[in-house]
Amino acid sequence: GQNIDQPTEMTATEGAIVQINCTYQTSGFNGLFWYQQHAGEAPTFLSYNVLDGLEEKGRFSSFLSRSKGYSYLLLKELQMKDSASYLCAVRDGDYKLSFGAGTTVTVRA
Amino acid sequence: ETGVTQTPRHLVMGMTNKKSLKCEQHLGHNAMYWYKQSAKKPLELMFVYSLEERVENNSVPSRFSPECPNSSHLFLHLHTLQPEDSALYLCASSQELGAGTDTQYFGPGTRLTVL
Numbered sequence: 001g002q003n004i005d006q007p008t009e010m011t012a013t014e015g016a017i018v019q020i021n022c023t024y025q026t027s028g029f030n031g032l033f034w035y036q037q038h039a040g041e042a043p044t045f046l047s048y049n050v051l052d053g054l055e056e057k058g059r060f061s062s063f064l065s066r067s068k069g070y071s072y073l074l075l076k077e078l079q080m081k082d083s084a085s086y087l088c089a090v091r092d093g094d095y096k097l098s099f100g101a102g103t104t105v106t107v108r109a
Numbered sequence: 110e111t112g113v114t115q116t117p118r119h120l121v122m123g124m125t126n127k128k129s130l131k132c133e134q135h136l137g138h139n140a141m142y143w144y145k146q147s148a149k150k151p152l153e154l155m156f157v158y159s160l161e162e163r164v165e166n167n168s169v170p171s172r173f174s175p176e177c178p179n180s181s182h183l184f185l186h187l188h189t190l191q192p193e194d195s196a197l198y199l200c201a202s203s204q205e206l207g208a209g210t211d212t213q214y215f216g217p218g219t220r221l222t223v224l
Contacts, residue, residue, distance in 0.1 A: 004151070033212070042111055042199070042215040043152075050209070087152070094207035095140065096165070099151040 004100040006088050011106045012078055020073045020103045022088035033097065034062050034073045035087040043087055047073070075105070083107045112136040113216035115200050121222045122190065130185040130219045132200030140206045141183040142213060143175060146197040158183060159206045190223045197221070 003025040012018040024032070031050040035043035049055055049064035049071060061074040075082055085102040092098060113134045122128050134141065143155040157165035158177040172194075174186040183200055197220050201213040 031210075035215075040217075040220075042113070042217045044111060045212050045214060048210060048212060089152075095157060095203070095211065096154060097152075097213060098154075101149060101151045 004088055004090055004098055006086075006100040006103045008101070009104045009106070011108060014078055014080060014107055014109050016078050018075045018078060018105060020075070020086050020088075020105070022071045022073070022100060024069050024071070024088070024090045024100075026069075026090050026092050026098075028092045029066060029090065030093060031091040032062075032064055032071050033089040033091070034060075034071075035089065037085045037087060037102065039084075046086075078107045080107050080109070111214045111216065113200060113202055113214055115198075115216040115219050117219060118217065119220045119222075121224065122187070123224050124190060124192070126190075127186070127188040129187065130198055130200075130221075132183040132185075132216055134181055134183075134200075134202035134214075134216075136202055136204075136214065138202040138204050138214075139180055140203045140211075141177060141180070142201040142203075143183065143185055144199040144201065144215075146199055146218070148196075152199065156185075157206075164206065187221075190221075192223050195221055195223045 006022045034046040037043040047062035054063045059076045064071045087102045088100040089097045140159045144152045156175040176184040197218045199218045200216040203213045
């Protein structure tokens with residue numbers, strides 16, 4: 001089974017940086033995904049890490065340390081539209097994704 | 110718009126009703142999934158299909174019955190549900206099970222309320 005932990009809520013100011021941490025325990029790690037989910041909408045894919053290190057995509061970056069069972073999603077230059085839930089998901093084996101409960105990020109003006 | 114559509118978007122049903130949820134993907138993917146998302150809980154994987162063959166049945170009660178007639182369509186048939194089955198039901202698709210960077214793309218979900 002999986003155990004994926006991420007904070008429940010975070011608040012930040014427009015233009016600031018927020019880092020969402022995710023820790024996991026898995027028997028057959030095969031990649032870590034971050035999704036963004038606005039209220040009432042589909043989760044949308046943000047990033048994928050399978051090797052240690054940092055992956056950068058514009059304002060969003062994701063980091064992975066497999067030895068520590070740790071990842072973070074970094075959101076820079078926060079905008080109001082970034083207010084959403086961010087889901088950390090770990091793939092175990094070929095296809096099985098296990099999700100954390102999500103981190104609700106609120107961006108304030 | 111992720112290329113995965115779900116209908117209906119909202120559904121209210123009684124415990125004795127029978128209804129079906131529909132998912133369609135326009136991405137040319139070979140794998141499709143059903144998830145359940147309850148408030149403040151992680152997404153729970155229910156079923157996985159690859160090339161119309163079920164490869165995962167994650168201890169889901171028999172009152173949920175999936176059907177995958179082709180690789181573009183996935184159904185979830187519901188009967189004699191319980192109030193605790195009220196949740197957001199999400200469909201997803203991916204290119205190919207087991208491929209290294211295989212990524213799941215989600216539909217908008219069906220918000221189900223069981224009275």
